[in-house]
Every structure is written in structure tokens, then in C-alpha cells.
Amino acid sequence: MGTPKILIVDDRPENLLTLEGLLEGFDAELVRATSGEQALAHTLDHDFALILLDVQMPGMDGFEVAELMRGNRKTKHIPIIFVTASYKASEHVFKGYESGAVDYLLKPLNTMVFRSKVGVFIELFQQRQALSEKTLEFDRKLVELEELQQQLEETNEQLLMLSTTDGLTGLLNWRRFDELLNEEWKRGSRTGRPLSLVLMDIDHFKAYNDTYGHQVGDDCLREVAATLVKIPMRAMDKTARIGGEEFAVLLPETDCSGAIEVANRIRECVDALEKPHRSSPTAGNVTISVGVASLVPTPGDPARKLLELADVALYQAKSDGRNCCCCHQCSLESIA
Numbered sequence: 074m075g076t077p078k079i080l081i082v083d084d085r086p087e088n089l090l091t092l093e094g095l096l097e098g099f100d101a102e103l104v105r106a107t108s109g110e111q112a113l114a115h116t117l118d119h120d121f122a123l124i125l126l127d128v129q130m131p132g133m134d135g136f137e138v139a140e141l142m143r144g145n146r147k148t149k150h151i152p153i154i155f156v157t158a159s160y161k162a163s164e165h166v167f168k169g170y171e172s173g174a175v176d177y178l179l180k181p182l183n184t185m186v187f188r189s190k191v192g193v194f195i196e197l198f199q200q201r202q203a204l205s206e207k208t209l210e211f212d213r214k215l216v217e218l219e220e221l222q223q224q225l226e227e228t229n230e231q232l233l234m235l236s237t238t239d240g241l242t243g244l245l246n247w248r249r250f251d252e253l254l255n256e257e258w259k260r261g262s263r264t265g266r267p268l269s270l271v272l273m274d275i276d277h278f279k280a281y282n283d284t285y286g287h288q289v290g291d292d293c294l295r296e297v298a299a300t301l302v303k304i305p306m307r308a309m310d311k312t313a314r315i316g317g318e319e320f321a322v323l324l325p326e327t328d329c330s331g332a333i334e335v336a337n338r339i340r341e342c343v344d345a346l347e348k349p350h351r352s353s354p355t356a357g358n359v360t361i362s363v364g365v366a367s368l369v370p371t372p373g374d375p376a377r378k379l380l381e382l383a384d385v386a387l388y389q390a391k392s393d394g395r396n397c398c399c400c401h402q403c404s405l406e407s408i409a
């Protein structure tokens with residue numbers, strides 16, 4: 074906090090000296106002006122705690138100075154005490170207050186009264202300064218807090234993303250898929266609408282890895298995942314990588330025939346990639362086998378039931394020669 078400044082204005086140097094004497098002992102810096110013009114100029118360079126203003130001065134008098142100060146945004150809040158020897162009854166006092174003065178003292182000044190008034194204004198100024206510093210600090214802290222909050226939200230979003238996403242393919246991971254399966258199972262139990270699951274497994278992927286290397290195997294997994302993402306599906310359908318070379322699509326409110334349609338589309342799209350797989354005993358390119366299961370969820374049964382049925386269908390598709398779809402509901406008949 075800076076030392077409070079007091080502007081003393083009087084055209085007579087001896088009066089300025091008297092004021093200085095009366096102000097002795099205050100922890101304040103005194104700035105002097107011998108005319109109204111000089112006083113106004115000082116107000117532009119300093120922030121005063123108080124102005125002691127002589128009324129009668131040649132040129133611009135004290136009232137004019139006060140009026141001009143009240144009209145200016147930077148100076149209108151500065152308290153003014155008019156100090157004058159001329160006492161012309163209440164009309165002058167009134168004029169002083171009208172122009173914005175906060176007090177009006179007559180010469181000769183009563184030392185006790187004068188000093189106690191000045192003391193009050195210095196204290197007020199210091200309180201105002203302390204308040205504005207606290208306000209600034211508070212604003213700074215508020216900005217810091219908002220930044221921290223934003224960082225926290227971003228970190229939480231990233232954490233959530235990491236905990237629900239498969240790092241290799243960007244698809245949902247097993248953990249999230251399992252949650253969704255349970256949620257949709259419960260929803261289906263309430264609505265009585267069917268829930269379908271399409272389970273996919275890349276054929277002879279061990280041989281693919283052995284032939285082309287693990288890195289190329291990873292690229293292949295990404296490519297299959299990207300193909301799944303491109304296949305048009307409804308917003309509520311969820312695609313996940315649920316195991317090494319195993320993928321799943323959860324299809325809420327979809328019956329068996331709808332799920333078979335999706336399953337065939339997916340299998341055809343992967344086949345159409347024509348991605349070479351020279352060590353595949355069943356095809357010259359990367360293919361997938363697909364198992365489909367569809368159920369109207371029953372409240373007492375676990376959601377895993379759907380997964381188990383789809384798994385049985387997938388096993389059947391593998392047994393049927395791979396690169397095909399099997400549906401559990403269709404008596405495990407191969408459908409492609």
C-alpha cells in the first residue's frame with residue numbers, strides 16, 4: 074500500500090505553510106498547489122486521499138476547481154475540504170457542498186477538529202486501497218481457480234476417455250462394452266424390445282501375426298476397426314474391441330433379422346478390403362467369422378447370456394469354414 078497523498082491548495086504561501094504545520098505527524102505525502110489550475114494538473118498525476126482547497130484564489134476559485142473535478146471520472150471520488158477565511162453565512166457553505174465538497178472549514182482552523190477530520194479521510198483512503206488490493210487478489214485467485222477447474226475437467230475427460238477406449242483402435246474397450254451390455258439388457262428388460270449382439274473374430278490371426286509380424290498384425294486390427302466404424306449404423310449401436318482380435322457390435326432394439334443384416338454387411342466389408350493373408354488356410358485375404366445372437370432380455374437373466382449365445386454362434390461360424398455369419402436363433406445355421 075502506498076503512502077496517502079494530500080493536496081493542499083492556497084494562493085498564499087504562508088497559508089500553505091500553516092497547513093503543512095497542522096498536518097505534521099500524519100503519515101502522508103503533501104503536494105502543494107498555489108492556483109486552481111495547478112491543483113487540477115496535480116490531480117491528473119496523483120491519486121489523492123484528500124484535497125484541502127482554498128476557496129478564494131485569483132483566477133479559478135476553489136468552487137470551480139471542485140466542480141471540474143466532480144465532472145472527471147478520475148477525480149470525482151477524491152474528498153475535498155474547503156478551507157476559507159471568508160464566512161458569508163450559509164449560502165457559501167451550501168455552494169461548497171453543491172460542488173461536491175465533503176466538508177467546509179473556516180479559518181482560523183481549530184487544530185483538533187482539523188486533524189481529526191484529516192485523520193478520518195486518511196483512514197478511509199487506506200481502507201479503500203486495502204479493499205481494492207483484496208479485490209484484485211480475489212479476482213486473480215478466481216481466474217486461477219477457473220483455470221484449475223478447466224484443467225481438472227479436461228483431465229477427467231481424458232481419464233474417462235482412456236478408461237473407456239481401446240488404445241490400439243480407438244473403439245470402446247471391453248470394460249465400457251460390458252457396462253453398455255448390462256445397461257441395454259436392463260433397458261430391454263423394461264421395454265420388452267429385443268437386444269442383439271454381433272460378435273466378430275479375425276480368421277487365422279495367429280498365422281497372420283506369425284507371417285507378417287506383430288506390428289503389421291496391429292495395423293490389420295486398426296484397419297478392421299476403421300472398417301467397422303465406417304459402416305453406417307444407428308447412433309445407439311455400439312462398436313467395441315473386446316479382445317485381442319475380437320470385436321463386437323451391440324444393437325439395441327434390433328431383432329434377429331436386423332442383426333443378421335448388419336453382420337453380413339460387416340463381414341462383406343472386411344472381405345472387400347482384400348487385405349492379403351497368404352498363410353490363411355481358408356482364404357487368400359483377411360476375413361472374419363461372425364456370430365449373431367438376439368434376445369428379448371428377461372429381468373432375471375444375466376446380460377452375459379447374450380454374449381454366450383453369440384459366442385456359440387461364432388464358434389459355429391469358425392467350424393463352418395470361417396468368413397461366414399452364424400445366428401444362434403436360426404438353429405446355428407450358417408447364413409453366408
Ligand SMILES: Nc1nc2c(ncn2[C@@H]2O[C@H](COP(=O)(O)OP(=O)(O)OP(=O)(O)O)[C@@H](O)[C@H]2O)c(=O)[nH]1
Nearest residue numbers: 274275276277278279280282287290291317318391
Ligand atoms: N498383432 C496383435 N495380435 C494380437 C493382439 N491381440 C491378440 N493377438 C493375437 O491374435 C491371435 C489369436 O489367435 P487364436 O486365438 O489362436 O485364433 P486365430 O489364429 O485367429 O484362429 P481362428 O480364430 O480360429 O481363426 C494370437 O496369436 C494373439 O497373439 C494384438 O493386440 N495385436
